[in-house]
Every structure is written in structure tokens, then in C-alpha cells.
Amino acid sequence: MKNSSLRYNQNLFPDSEIKKLIHQFKQKGFVILPNVFERESVKKFKTELEEIMFHNGISYTIPDNSPHYMAGALAPRGRQILPHSLSDSIAKPMPSIHTTIIVIETDKTNGYAPDWHKDRQPDGMPGKEYHFSSDVFLAFYFEDITEEHGPTQIIPGSHQDNTLNPYNDSKVESILLNMEDALLIDQRAWHRGISRKAPGTRFVIVYGMYALPQHYGTTFQMPHAQIHHWMNADNLNDRVYFGGPFAPPTKETIEIFTKELNNSEFLINFTFPKMS
Numbered sequence: 001m002k003n004s005s006l007r008y009n010q011n012l013f014p015d016s017e018i019k020k021l022i023h024q025f026k027q028k029g030f031v032i033l034p035n036v037f038e039r040e041s042v043k044k045f046k047t048e049l050e051e052i053m054f055h056n057g058i059s060y061t062i063p064d065n066s067p068h069y070m071a072g073a074l075a076p077r078g079r080q081i082l083p084h085s086l087s088d089s090i091a092k093p094m095p096s097i098h099t100t101i102i103v104i105e106t107d108k109t110n111g112y113a114p115d116w117h118k119d120r121q122p123d124g125m126p127g128k129e130y131h132f133s134s135d136v137f138l139a140f141y142f143e144d145i146t147e148e149h150g151p152t153q154i155i156p157g158s159h160q161d162n163t164l165n166p167y168n169d170s171k172v173e174s175i176l177l178n179m180e181d182a183l184l185i186d187q188r189a190w191h192r193g194i195s196r197k198a199p200g201t202r203f204v205i206v207y208g209m210y211a212l213p214q215h216y217g218t219t220f221q222m223p224h225a226q227i228h229h230w231m232n233a234d235n236l237n238d239r240v241y242f243g244g245p246f247a248p249p250t251k252e253t254i255e256i257f258t259k260e261l262n263n264s265e266f267l268i269n270f271t272f273p274k275m276s
């Protein structure tokens with residue numbers, strides 16, 4: 001599998017910038033994170049995405065064992081901002097990836113961009129007081145997005161104010177950003193994808209991150225009895241109750257685990273941090 005050419009800006013945001021970005025995020029329901037990648041590397045990365053994309057019978061996607069699948073989620077500036085977008089507590093929850101959505105629209109699959117929706121209902125009381133979302137989404141486009149390139153559109157403020165929606169005259173904003181930027185979006189806001197007018201392929205890779213609270217035993221080896229319940233769960237509630245957001249391993253994933261274990265110095269030497 002080909003390596004990813006994506007290169008990151010290693011300079012983290014100064015504190016003053018974090019405050020500004022989070023202020024806008026809370027107010028509008030989205031914020032553009034500038035200069036998350038090295039611009040020239042994004043051009044190569046986009047070409048690589050075009051090389052590895054394939055049709056799985058339902059939609060275009062990319063292989064989930066390719067480094068490209070996770071590349072966006074590794075950006076230091078993105079990871080730096082995430083805890084601040086989930087809480088202003090000092091004991092911040094830890095962001096944990098629960099979903100990766102790959103939206104690829106080609107000339108053939110025109111119209112694949114999703115129409116107006118909210119991916120979440122408002123948590124807490126909508127109104128003047130801000131309530132943090134239980135999860136947030138980071139999105140990447142890997143090209144300069146103008147009105148011609150199928151921007152994501154949003155109704156700013158609709159994450160908090162239920163009177164704002166696409167069916168009255170609420171103001172709509174196109175989210176225009178550069179290829180080296182990322183979008184942090186509150187999925188309680190109304191938003192949609194627009195089909196591109198410019199020739200070419202529209203990629204949107206979205207990572208959903210939920211706020212894992214700082215519980216005792218955040219990372220633990222699952223007791224065998226719990227593994228038994230998890231692997232034998234016959235309904236979604238039980239599966240989540242015993243195993244969190246992830247499905248139990250399949251034979252294929254066990255083979256992958258075995259390979260990773262055999263290759264990983266780190267896993268072999270790893271001892272779990274003691275919780276106070």
C-alpha cells in the first residue's frame with residue numbers, strides 16, 4: 001500500500017488563536033482551521049486519493065487499510081483544537097474517533113452530496129446559553145473550495161437556535177476554504193453538500209469524534225467475561241454496552257490484530273498507565 005504524501009504543519013496554534021477559533025465555533029457552529037497541512041503535499045495527496053478510490057457497489061470509497069484513510073485525523077492542529085471544542089473544563093474529555101465518512105462524488109455519481117440535514121439533535125437547552133456537543137466533526141476537502149467546487153453549506157447558529165432552518169429564510173453560508181485547511185463543524189447545525197460544477201472529483205473526508213469522559217479505566221484490557229458478552233451480543237444495545245463504539249473483531253480483524261501485534265515493538269512493551 002502506497003504511503004501518504006500528506007505533510008502536517010507542526011506549529012501548533014497559539015493560545016490566543018485557539019480562543020478565537022473556539023469562539024467562532026460556538027457562535028456559528030463551524031470554524032475553518034487554517035494551515036493544518038503543507039499545501040504542496042495536499043496536491044500530491046489528492047492525486048493519490050484519485051488513484052486508490054474504488055466503487056464498492058454502492059458508492060466510491062478508498063481502501064480502509066490505506067494510510068490515506070486516517071491521514072487527515074493525524075493533523076496536529078486538528079488534534080490540538082478538538083478537546084477545546086468539546087469542553088471548557090480543565091479536565092477535558094478525550095476525543096475519540098467514532099466514525100469516518102468518505103464522500104466521493106464523481107461526474108458519474110453527480111448528486112451524491114448529501115442534502116440538508118442535521119447529524120445530531122441539540123443537546124441541552126437550545127437558547128442563549130451554550131451547551132457543548134457530545135461529539136464534533138472534522139472535515140477535509142484536499143483542494144481549494146470555491147462556489148464551483150461543491151462547498152458544504154451551513155445555516156450558521158442553527159446548532160443552538162431551532163428557529164433557524166432551511167425551510168424559512170434563514171441565512172445560508174457556503175464554507176469556502178483552502179486545501180491546507182480543515183473544517184470543524186458542529187453537526188447539530190443544518191448543513192448540506194453541494195454538487196460541484198467544476199470538472200473533477202469531490203472528496204470530503206469527515207471524522208466524527210466523541211468526548212470520552214475522564215473515567216477511571218478509560219483504557220483497559222477487557223475482562224474475558226466481558227469479551228464473551230460483547231462477542232455474543234445479538235443486539236446493538238448490548239454490543240455498545242459491552243464494547244463501546246466498536247463492533248467485536250471478525251476473523252479478518254483478528255488476523256490484522258495478530259499482524260500488528262507481531263510487528264509492534266510498542267504494543268509488546270506497553271504497560272497500561274495506572275489510573276489515580
Ligand SMILES: O=C(O)CCC(=O)C(=O)O
Pocket residue numbers: 101103113114119151152153191192193194204206
Ligand atoms: O458533503 C458534504 O459537504 C457534507 C457531508 C456531510 O454532511 C456528512 O457526511 O454528514
Ligand SMILES: [Fe+2]
Pocket residue numbers: 114117118119187191
Ligand atoms: Fe452531515
